[in-house]
Amino acid sequence: MAGNHKVEPEPWIVLRTRALESLLIEKGLITTEAVDKLVDTYEHDIGPMIGARMVARAWLDPAYRVRLLADGGAAAAELGVSAANLVVVENTPRTHNLVVCTLCSCYPATVLGLPPTWYKSPPYRARAVIEPRTLLREFGTTLPDEVEVRVWDSSSDVRYLVLPERPAGTEGLSEEELAALVTRDAMIGVANVQAPAAVAG
Amino acid sequence: MNGVHDMGGMQGFGPVVIEQDEPLYHADWERRVVGMRRALGPYRIYNVDESRKEIERMPPARYLSASYYERWLYSMEANLVAKGVLTRAEIDARVASLERDPSQPLPAPGDAATAAAALAQLPATPEPVPAPAQRFRPGDRVQAHNVHPAGHTRLARYVRGRCGTVERVLGVFPLPDAYTQGQGVQPQTVYAVAFDARELWGDSAEPNSRVSIDLWESYLEPAGTAATGE
Numbered sequence: 051m052a053g054n055h056k057v058e059p060e061p062w063i064v065l066r067t068r069a070l071e072s073l074l075i076e077k078g079l080i081t082t083e084a085v086d087k088l089v090d091t092y093e094h095d096i097g098p099m100i101g102a103r104m105v106a107r108a109w110l111d112p113a114y115r116v117r118l119l120a121d122g123g124a125a126a127a128e129l130g131v132s133a134a135n136l137v138v139v140e141n142t143p144r145t146h147n148l149v150v151c152t153l154c155s156c157y158p159a160t161v162l163g164l165p166p167t168w169y170k171s172p173p174y175r176a177r178a179v180i181e182p183r184t185l186l187r188e189f190g191t192t193l194p195d196e197v198e199v200r201v202w203d204s205s206s207d208v209r210y211l212v213l214p215e216r217p218a219g220t221e222g223l224s225e226e227e228l229a230a231l232v233t234r235d236a237m238i239g240v241a242n243v244q245a246p247a248a249v250a251g
Numbered sequence: 252m253n254g255v256h257d258m259g260g261m262q263g264f265g266p267v268v269i270e271q272d273e274p275l276y277h278a279d280w281e282r283r284v285v286g287m288r289r290a291l292g293p294y295r296i297y298n299v300d301e302s303r304k305e306i307e308r309m310p311p312a313r314y315l316s317a318s319y320y321e322r323w324l325y326s327m328e329a330n331l332v333a334k335g336v337l338t339r340a341e342i343d344a345r346v347a348s349l350e351r352d353p354s355q356p357l358p359a360p361g362d363a364a365t366a367a368a369a370l371a372q373l374p375a376t377p378e379p380v381p382a383p384a385q386r387f388r389p390g391d392r393v394q395a396h397n398v399h400p401a402g403h404t405r406l407a408r409y410v411r412g413r414c415g416t417v418e419r420v421l422g423v424f425p426l427p428d429a430y431t432q433g434q435g436v437q438p439q440t441v442y443a444v445a446f447d448a449r450e451l452w453g454d455s456a457e458p459n460s461r462v463s464i465d466l467w468e469s470y471l472e473p474a475g476t477a478a479t480g481e
Contacts, residue, residue, distance in 0.1 A: 068283075069342060
């Protein structure tokens with residue numbers, strides 16, 4: 051229809067994906083609309099803002115913090131978040147936690163959304179357990195030897211989320227303001243939460 | 252399986268490459284793969300253990316060169332074929348057809364009878380056997396078995412034969428090794444077991460660090476009792 055223009059061959063993976071979708075539609079198992087809707091949910095409704103809200107709540111409410119550390123799934127449910135088998139591990143002045151999945155790429159998707167590509171990459175999966183301090187330095191997080199590094203390799207159906215330390219200089223901030231400081235990377239454990247001045251600067 | 256997917260402690264991959272302001276997907280086909288997998292979820296055609304098993308069976312060179320969602324697509328095809336929902340010939344024919352005419356529209360959705368026929372060969376979900384009583388408590392010293400099963404396992408290579416301490420009791424979950432070998436649903440207690448970095452990496456260990464990994468009860472013995480080469 052568009053004259054003599056040449057059609058570029060589709061990359062094979064685009065064709066394979068379309069072939070599978072086409073067959074599954076034909077079998078009556080999926081519809082394009084259902085697929086679109088599920089993808090949209092993960093793009094718009096589920097992301098690190100959910101985990102950040104839990105972290106900010108724990109910083110402000112000591113009783114919630116205790117419940118969050120005792121049973122992450124139940125504490126998530128209090129905020130209307132469905133996150134079964136969630137274990138929350140707390141950073142302290144003496145302990146820094148880091149989450150990885152060496153065998154595949156398990157990730158607390160219900161509270162952080164889809165993982166970044168680096169989390170799923172061979173260098174991260176390979177190195178997090180053997181040289182976590184070196185890895186953290188590459189992320190800009192340098193820890194003194196006195197701070198113990200605790201790596202959590204999520205090899206089961208349990209998912210780990212790091213409760214980062216609340217930075218100094220955040221007294222008087224609201225839950226929303228605190229949540230805005232909490233990054234995905236801090237909840238994976240490759241970064242610390244920066245105080246607002248540091249964020250602005 | 253001592254596969255290339257079991258990456259903990261491997262060396263030579265270089266620095267972690269961090270993409271700033273990374274989009275959720277790098278291409279539309281990735282969105283379609285994620286959406287299809289979620290859309291198929293309620294049919295319980297294959298579970299997460301079976302998904303991982305097929306990913307681990309990718310030829311190693313292909314595994315390493317594939318993107319994350321390409322591995323999902325590979326596993327989805329393999330599992331749909333294994334469960335009789337699709338045939339390899341059907342997939343190949345549809346790919347060939349799209350190669351000839353990439354612009355062809357998607358087909359009209361099949362009806363309920365077609366869907367039922369596609370799912371007719373699914374095996375019945377096995378009944379879980381009773382879980383054995385919990386064997387370990389937090390603080391117990393344990394040793395991971397030194398075993399090298401050819402099938403799917405979540406017992407990562409870098410902790411096999413090593414001694415650690417039970418950190419947390421995580422709950423009762425089906426043993427992936429058994430399920431993926433057709434041995435049914437065998438629930439057992441899963442523990443977060445903490446290993447000192449020196450126990451894992453010897454003199455190469457970084458200072459003051461521990462690695463915890465989730466291990467099923469049958470991966471463990473009380474420390475000092477595990478037979479090597481069991």
